[in-house]
Amino acid sequence: MNDIPDKGEKRMIQINPREVAAEAMMEIMEEGAYNNMALRRLLRQNGAMTPKDRALVTEIVNGSLRNLYYIDHVIHQFSKIKTEKMKPWVLAVLRTAIYQMYFMKTPDSAACNEAVKLIAERGLAPLKGFVNGVLRTAAREKDSIPLPKEGTVEFLSIQYSHPLWVIKMWLAYFGYEETQKLCQANNCSPDVTIRTNTLKIEKALLKKELEKSGAMVTEGRLAPFAFHLKKTADIGGLKTFKEGLFHVQDESSQLAVEILNPQKGEDIFDLCAAPGGKSFTIAEKMENKGRLICGDIYEHKMDLISQGAVRLGITIIEPKQQDATVYKKEYDSTFDRVLVDAPCSGLGLMGKKPDIRLKKNGDEIDYLVPIQRQILENGARYVKQGGILVYSTCTLCKKENEKNIEWFLKDHPDFIGEDITEFLPQELWQETAKKGYITLLPHKSNTDGFFIAKLKRKG
Numbered sequence: 001m002n003d004i005p006d007k008g009e010k011r012m013i014q015i016n017p018r019e020v021a022a023e024a025m026m027e028i029m030e031e032g033a034y035n036n037m038a039l040r041r042l043l044r045q046n047g048a049m050t051p052k053d054r055a056l057v058t059e060i061v062n063g064s065l066r067n068l069y070y071i072d073h074v075i076h077q078f079s080k081i082k083t084e085k086m087k088p089w090v091l092a093v094l095r096t097a098i099y100q101m102y103f104m105k106t107p108d109s110a111a112c113n114e115a116v117k118l119i120a121e122r123g124l125a126p127l128k129g130f131v132n133g134v135l136r137t138a139a140r141e142k143d144s145i146p147l148p149k150e151g152t153v154e155f156l157s158i159q160y161s162h163p164l165w166v167i168k169m170w171l172a173y174f175g176y177e178e179t180q181k182l183c184q185a186n187n188c189s190p191d192v193t194i195r196t197n198t199l200k201i202e203k204a205l206l207k208k209e210l211e212k213s214g215a216m217v218t219e220g221r222l223a224p225f226a227f228h229l230k231k232t233a234d235i236g237g238l239k240t241f242k243e244g245l246f247h248v249q250d251e252s253s254q255l256a257v258e259i260l261n262p263q264k265g266e267d268i269f270d271l272c273a274a275p276g277g278k279s280f281t282i283a284e285k286m287e288n289k290g291r292l293i294c295g296d297i298y299e300h301k302m303d304l305i306s307q308g309a310v311r312l313g314i315t316i317i318e319p320k321q322q323d324a325t326v327y328k329k330e331y332d333s334t335f336d337r338v339l340v341d342a343p344c345s346g347l348g349l350m351g352k353k354p355d356i357r358l359k360k361n362g363d364e365i366d367y368l369v370p371i372q373r374q375i376l377e378n379g380a381r382y383v384k385q386g387g388i389l390v391y392s393t394c395t396l397c398k399k400e401n402e403k404n405i406e407w408f409l410k411d412h413p414d415f416i417g418e419d420i421t422e423f424l425p426q427e428l429w430q431e432t433a434k435k436g437y438i439t440l441l442p443h444k445s446n447t448d449g450f451f452i453a454k455l456k457r458k459g
């Protein structure tokens with residue numbers, strides 16, 4: 001709740017964070033809004049909320065989305081009306097209230113009373129009794145919710161709120177135990193991870209500055225200039241951010257650039273660059289010397305790259321709007337290193353972007369694979385003899401990862417997989433790393449789910 005001054009007087013304006021959270025849920029689930037965009041817009045619109053209330057809204061929305069299959073399973077135990085038939089506002093209030101009762105420390109009665117109040121305030125007073133009934137029973141029966149038999153696909157899907165088709169795919173890919181751990185890891189609140197801007201500040205000094213601003217800072221494990229931050233609600237508001245002393249980037253992405261291993265003075269092409277995270281790390285590793293072309297198909301994303309580069313003090317980036325599936329003769333055999341950070345199904349991001357699990361159905365994978373192959377094919381032609389090609393995705397899907405690399409190497413005898421073991425901490429060593437590729441699993445590496453392959457063009 002917040003006090004904000006209005007026209008010279010002090011007037012109390014109360015913004016209820018639980019109402020804002022339910023509003024966001026409704027927009028995301030009913031209108032198809034993206035989770036992060038809906039949250040950003042509503043937090044901006046309700047700018048008078050305290051940082052604590054803003055953090056509460058974010059926690060309720062992300063948590064409700066992360067646990068949605070389980071929450072809906074609970075609702076179905078105690079409501080005769082199916083979730084599909086409920087009024088959107090009623091459903092949003094029920095879902096966020098159950099999240100608070102089951103996954104946060106909110107007392108049951110507080111969550112329940114608040115939910116009933118939110119129903120009445122939107123002119124739905126006749127439904128107060130229904131909402132009250134579902135929530136009071138759900139509170140009473142919290143410890144005896146029936147679940148499908150343990151060891152089944154259905155159990156993993158409901159217990160960890162992941163789509164059935166993803167669970168089935170992962171079971172075939174990783175086996176039961178690994179899939180269970182992966183789903184569990186996806187349901188933990190992820191850290192914010194950043195990369196030190198080595199053009200502007202030393203790592204130790206940045207750590208001190210971040211700690212001064214109240215952040216809890218721990219070192220990364222995979223990438224040499226990474227920090228994990230906790231207790232930082234508003235990253236964009238930090239002085240260190242505004243001064244361009246870091247950018248937000250998961251360690252998996254930082255590791256992809258370590259593996260690309262860009263050098264000062266080289267010519268490098270990042271074919272799918274927006275919003276620019278890996279390009280920024282590449283430029284910093286190049287000490288801002290050389291040439292870095294950053295392509296992306298979308299015109300509107302070019303500004304994200306340019307603005308980020310300005311904030312970070314990077315001048316070697318050349319943003320270019322272009323379709324990477326279209327071969328460009330002028331780039332042939334021109335680059336020391338090429339990065340193909342391909343458009344993908346994004347299934348490795350389910351922890352950070354929980355709405356991914358609700359919005360995808362797997363159909364796009366067969367559409368994406370030919371695009372990924374075409375971009376890889378073109379990227380390969382742009383690499384000089386003796387140069388390096390890195391292919392990466394933020395997905396955990398064999399067709400988009402290992403199968404693409406197998407396909408590529410079979411068709412391109414002038415490329416070989418290059419051993420990447422030296423870039424990995426010992427606990428992440430895998431047999432495949434010697435052949436040039438690695439899959440990062442969130443529960444093992446504390447990163448997004450990610451795939452990186454390093455290919456060398458023979459000299």
Ligand SMILES: C[S@@+](CC[C@H](N)C(=O)[O-])C[C@H]1O[C@@H](n2cnc3c(N)ncnc32)[C@H](O)[C@@H]1O
Nearest residue numbers: 272273274275276277278296297323324341343
């Ligand atoms: C995984 S994201 C890249 C993330 C970026 N490398 C980073 O680290 O910030 C994939 C990007 O590919 C772009 N893209 C999709 N199709 C493309 C195409 N045909 N040509 C070039 N870029 C494309 C998307 O706009 C998206 O920005």
